[in-house]
Amino acid sequence: MRSGRIQSSASCSASSSSTFPHPPCLTSASRHCKFPRLLSPRALSLSQRVSRHCLVPETTQFSFPKQSTTISSKKHLFHAGVGSLVTSNTQAISTGPLIGEEKIGVLLLNLGGPETLDDVQPFLFNLFADPDIIRLPRLFRFLQRPLAKFISVLRAPKSKEGYASIGGGSPLRRITDAQAEDLRKSLWEKNVPAKVYVGMRYWHPFTEEAIEQIKKDGISKLVVLPLYPQFSISTSGSSLRLLESIFRDDEYLVNMQHTVIPSWYQREGYIKSMANLIERELQKFDRPEKVVIFFSAHGVPLAYVEEAGDPYKAEMEECVDLIMEELEKRKITNAYTLAYQSRVGPVEWLKPYTDETIIDLGRKGVKNLLAVPISFVSEHIETLEEIDVEYKELALESGIQNWGRVPALGCEPMFISDLADAVIESLPYVGAMAVSNLEARQSLVPLGSVEELLATYDSQRRELPPPVTVWEWGWTKSAETWNGRAAMLAVLVLLLLEVTTGEGFLHQWGILPLFR
Numbered sequence: 001m002r003s004g005r006i007q008s009s010a011s012c013s014a015s016s017s018s019t020f021p022h023p024p025c026l027t028s029a030s031r032h033c034k035f036p037r038l039l040s041p042r043a044l045s046l047s048q049r050v051s052r053h054c055l056v057p058e059t060t061q062f063s064f065p066k067q068s069t070t071i072s073s074k075k076h077l078f079h080a081g082v083g084s085l086v087t088s089n090t091q092a093i094s095t096g097p098l099i100g101e102e103k104i105g106v107l108l109l110n111l112g113g114p115e116t117l118d119d120v121q122p123f124l125f126n127l128f129a130d131p132d133i134i135r136l137p138r139l140f141r142f143l144q145r146p147l148a149k150f151i152s153v154l155r156a157p158k159s160k161e162g163y164a165s166i167g168g169g170s171p172l173r174r175i176t177d178a179q180a181e182d183l184r185k186s187l188w189e190k191n192v193p194a195k196v197y198v199g200m201r202y203w204h205p206f207t208e209e210a211i212e213q214i215k216k217d218g219i220s221k222l223v224v225l226p227l228y229p230q231f232s233i234s235t236s237g238s239s240l241r242l243l244e245s246i247f248r249d250d251e252y253l254v255n256m257q258h259t260v261i262p263s264w265y266q267r268e269g270y271i272k273s274m275a276n277l278i279e280r281e282l283q284k285f286d287r288p289e290k291v292v293i294f295f296s297a298h299g300v301p302l303a304y305v306e307e308a309g310d311p312y313k314a315e316m317e318e319c320v321d322l323i324m325e326e327l328e329k330r331k332i333t334n335a336y337t338l339a340y341q342s343r344v345g346p347v348e349w350l351k352p353y354t355d356e357t358i359i360d361l362g363r364k365g366v367k368n369l370l371a372v373p374i375s376f377v378s379e380h381i382e383t384l385e386e387i388d389v390e391y392k393e394l395a396l397e398s399g400i401q402n403w404g405r406v407p408a409l410g411c412e413p414m415f416i417s418d419l420a421d422a423v424i425e426s427l428p429y430v431g432a433m434a435v436s437n438l439e440a441r442q443s444l445v446p447l448g449s450v451e452e453l454l455a456t457y458d459s460q461r462r463e464l465p466p467p468v469t470v471w472e473w474g475w476t477k478s479a480e481t482w483n484g485r486a487a488m489l490a491v492l493v494l495l496l497l498e499v500t501t502g503e504g505f506l507h508q509w510g511i512l513p514l515f516r
C-alpha cells in the first residue's frame with residue numbers, strides 16, 4: 001500500500017487480497033503471461049493477481065504483436081499492448097495481414113439504463129433476472145423470473161425517484177453511442193476500418209440486437225470490448241456469459257473469429273486520462289495539495305470476491321495504485337483513499353463503504369475532498385445522483401468544507417484513442433476457427449476462450465448471496481442476512497401459492513395482474 005493512502009477505520013477483512021482463492025487453471029495460464037516480465041518488482045505482485053486473466057490455452061504460443069510497445073518509466077513499466085486478453089482460438093494465433101478482405105467489428109458491452117421512467121421497472125426486472133446478479137440455488141432456479149418481477153416492482157419507486165432527479169432517465173445509451181462513434185473514427189484514423197457496435201446487458205440496444213446487426217453486416221472478425229475497466233462477475237462476466245450462450249446456439253457466430261479484452265484498467269492511455277482529469281479538478285481547489293483524493297468504486301457483494309473469486313477488488317486496487325503512481329510522476333502526492341459505493345440489500349459488500357468513509361474522513365478533520373468515480377467510464381445515476389447529491393450532502397454534514405468531483409471519462413480523446421489501440425493490438429489474436437462446427441460446439445471454440453475466462457473465477461458457479469433486499473429485519477448483520485434469506489423463501493412460497501391459486505395479497509392489491 002502506498003504511503004499517501006488513507007486507511008479508513010471503516011475498512012474490514014476484505015481489504016486483504018491475499019485471501020482470494022486462486023482458480024486451478026491459473027498456474028498454467030500464468031506461465032504464458034507476459035506481464036510478470038514487463039512490470040516492475042512492486043507491480044509484479046499485483047500482476048500475479050492480474051495474471052489470472054492471461055488465459056492463453058496451454059497449447060498456444062503466446063507473444064504480443066509487433067505493434068505493441070513497452071514504455072518504460074523510472075518507477076513503472078507500462079505495457080502498451082492489450083492488458084489481459086483471451087483469444088478465441090486454442091490452435092493458432094493469426095499473425096498475417098489482419099484487414100485485407102476481413103470485415104472487422106468491435107462489440108462494446110455495457111450495462112444499459114432506462115431511458116424513461118416507464119422503463120425503470122422492466123430494466124430492473126432484466127437486471128434481477130440475471131443469474132450473475134441473483135444466483136439462486138439450482139433447485140430454485142425456476143423462481144428466478146418471478147423473483148426478479150417481485151424485486152423489480154418493489155424497488156422501482158425508489159429507483160424512479162433517482163432517475164427522475166437526473167432528468168427522467170439514464171444518459172448511458174447516449175454516452176455509449178458517442179463513445180462508439182468516436183472509437184470508430186479513431187480506428188479509421190489509425191487505418192483500421194472497423195464497425196463498432198453497442199450491446200447492452202439490461203436495456204436497449206440489447207446485446208442480442210447488436211449481434212443481429214453484426215451478422216447482417218457479415219462481420220468476420222470480432223473484438224469484444226466490455227466498457228468496464230475492471231473485470232467483475234456482475235458486469236463484464238455477466239455480459240460475456242450472455243454472449244457465450246448466444247454464440248453457442250448460432251451457426252454463423254460459432255464460425256466467427258473473436259477475441260475478448262476482459263479488462264483494460266492498466267492501460268497507459270486510460271491511466272493517464274484518469275490522471276489528467278484528477279489533475280484538472282485538483283486545480284479548482286484553493287490549496288490543491290491539501291485535497292484528499294477519494295476513489296469511489298461501485299461495490300459488489302463480498303462473497304463475489306471471497307467465494308467466487310471475482311478479481312474486481314484486486315484490479316480496482318491495482319488501478320488506483322497505477323493512477324497514483326502516474327500522479328506522483330507529475331509531483332502530485334496527495335493523500336488518497338478507495339471506498340465502495342451503491343450497495344443494495346442485506347449482505348455484506350466490499351468495504352470500506354463510501355458513506356462510512358466520508359463520515360470517518362470528516363471526523364479525522366479532512367476539509368477538502370475530491371471524489372473520483374473509478375469503476376465506470378460514463379456518467380450515470382450513481383455519479384449524477386449518488387455522488388453529486390447524496391455523498392456531497394453527507395460530506396458537507398460531516399465537516400468537509402470543499403467538495404469536488406472528477407467527471408467520468410466519456411469521450412476524452414486520449415482515452416478513446418487508447419481503446420482504439422487496445423482493439424488494434426488485439427487483432428492478431430483473433431484466431432483461426434475450429435475444424436468443424438461440431439468440434440467448435442463441443443470444445444467451445446471460440447466459446448472456449450470466454451468459457452475459460454469465466455471458469456477462472458467462477459468454476460463452481462456456487463450460490464451467491466442475493467445482493468438485493470427482499471425483506472430485512474433483525475439486529476445483527478448475520479441475523480439480518482439469515483432473516484433476509486428466510487423471508488425471501490417465505491415470499492417465494494407465497495408467490496408460488498399466489499400464482500398457482502390465483503388468490504392472495506398481490507391480487508388483492510392489484511399488483512399481480514400487472515405481471516401478466
Ligand SMILES: C=CC1=C(C)c2cc3[nH]c(cc4nc(cc5[nH]c(cc1n2)c(C)c5CCC(=O)O)C(CCC(=O)O)=C4C)c(C)c3C=C
Nearest residue numbers: 113114133159170172232234235298300375376380381467
Ligand atoms: C462496475 C460497475 C458496476 C458494478 C460492479 C455493479 C454491480 C451491481 N449492481 C447492482 C444493482 C444495481 N445496479 C444499478 C445500476 C447501475 N449499476 C452500474 C454499474 C455497476 N453495477 C451502473 C453504471 C448503473 C447505472 C445505470 C444507469 O442507468 O445509469 C441498479 C439500478 C439503479 C438503482 O436502482 O439503484 C441496481 C439495482 C448489483 C446488485 C450489483 C452486483 C451484484
Ligand SMILES: [Fe+2]
Nearest residue numbers: 111234298342
Ligand atoms: Fe449496479
